[in-house]
Amino acid sequence: MEKPRLFGADYSVYVRSARLALHEKGVDHDLISVDVFAPGGPSPEHLVRHPFGKIPVFEHDGFRLYETGAITRYIDEAFAGPALQPSDPQHRARMNQVISIADGYLYPHLVWGLYVELVSKAEGGELPDTARLERARELAPVCLKALSDIIGSKAWFADDNLSLADLHVVPMIDYFLKVPEGRNMFAEHSGLVRWWERMTTRDSFRQTLPTT
Ligand SMILES: N[C@@H](CCC(=O)N[C@@H](CS)C(=O)NCC(=O)O)C(=O)O
Missing domain, CATH: 1.20.1050.10 (Glutathione S-transferase Yfyf (Class Pi); Chain A, domain 2)
Incomplete structure (x- = not known):
C-alpha cells in the first residue's frame, strides 16, 4: 500500500495540524512540497487538487481530501493509534x-x-x-x-x-x-x-x- 501523501509546506499552520495528527497516530507519510505563496500563486496542477488553491491536500489509497478539519478527522478515523476525538x-x-x-x-x-x-x-x-x-x-x-x-x-x-x-x-x-x-x-x-x-x-x- 502506498504511503499517504500530504501536499503543502511545513510553514503552514493548517499543514502542521494535519502533520501533528499523522505523527500522533504514528502514520508514516510523505510531505509533498507545494508553495501556494510562491510568485504566480498555486500551480494549475495544485488547483486540480484544491480548487481554492490552498494547502493542505491529503491523499490516501486514491482518496483525495482538502479542508484540514476533514483531513484530521479522517486521519483519526482511518488509521490505528490513539483516538484523537473524544467519544463523549x-x-x-x-x-x-x-x-x-x-x-x-x-x-x-x-x-x-x-x-x-x-x-x-x-x-x-x-x-x-x-x-x-x-x-x-x-x-x-x-x-x-x-x-x-x-x-x-x-x-x-x-x-x-x-x-x-x-x-x-x-x-x-x-x-x-x-x-x-x-x-x-x-x-x-x-x-x-x-x-x-x-x-x-x-x-x-x-x-x-x-x-x-
Ligand atoms: N480552510 C482551509 C484553510 C487552509 C489555508 O488557509 N491554508 C493556507 C496556508 S496556512 C493557504 O493555503 N493559504 C494560501 C492562500 O490563502 O492563498 C483548511 O482548513 O484547510
Whole structure:
C-alpha cells in the first residue's frame, strides 16, 4: 500500500495540524512540497487538487481530501493509534467548538493580524496594515480568554486526553508567541501556559516545527 501523501509546506499552520495528527497516530507519510505563496500563486496542477488553491491536500489509497478539519478527522478515523476525538458527545462538541474558534478567530487575528502584520512583514521590510493590526489587537485578548475559559484547569481543550482541538490550536499559538506582545498577553493565562508547556514537549510538536 502506498504511503499517504500530504501536499503543502511545513510553514503552514493548517499543514502542521494535519502533520501533528499523522505523527500522533504514528502514520508514516510523505510531505509533498507545494508553495501556494510562491510568485504566480498555486500551480494549475495544485488547483486540480484544491480548487481554492490552498494547502493542505491529503491523499490516501486514491482518496483525495482538502479542508484540514476533514483531513484530521479522517486521519483519526482511518488509521490505528490513539483516538484523537473524544467519544463523549459534550467533549466532542467542545473539540469541534475549539477547532471552529481556531479557524474563525485565531487564524485571522493571531496569525494574520498579529504575526504576519508585525513579524513577517517587518522581515520583508513592509509596514503593517494598521486597520488589520488594530482589529487583531482588539480581538487577540478575546481569543485568549475564550481558550483560557475552555481549558480552565484541564490538561487539554476537549477532555482528559489530547484531541484534534489541541492539534488545530497549537500551530497558530506557535506563530502568535513569536510576537512580543503576543507573549505578554499569553503569559496572563496560566492554564494556557501549562498547556503550551505540555504541548511543546511532545515528539509530534518537535517533529513538525517549520523549517522556514
Ligand atoms: N480552510 C482551509 C484553510 C487552509 C489555508 O488557509 N491554508 C493556507 C496556508 S496556512 C493557504 O493555503 N493559504 C494560501 C492562500 O490563502 O492563498 C483548511 O482548513 O484547510
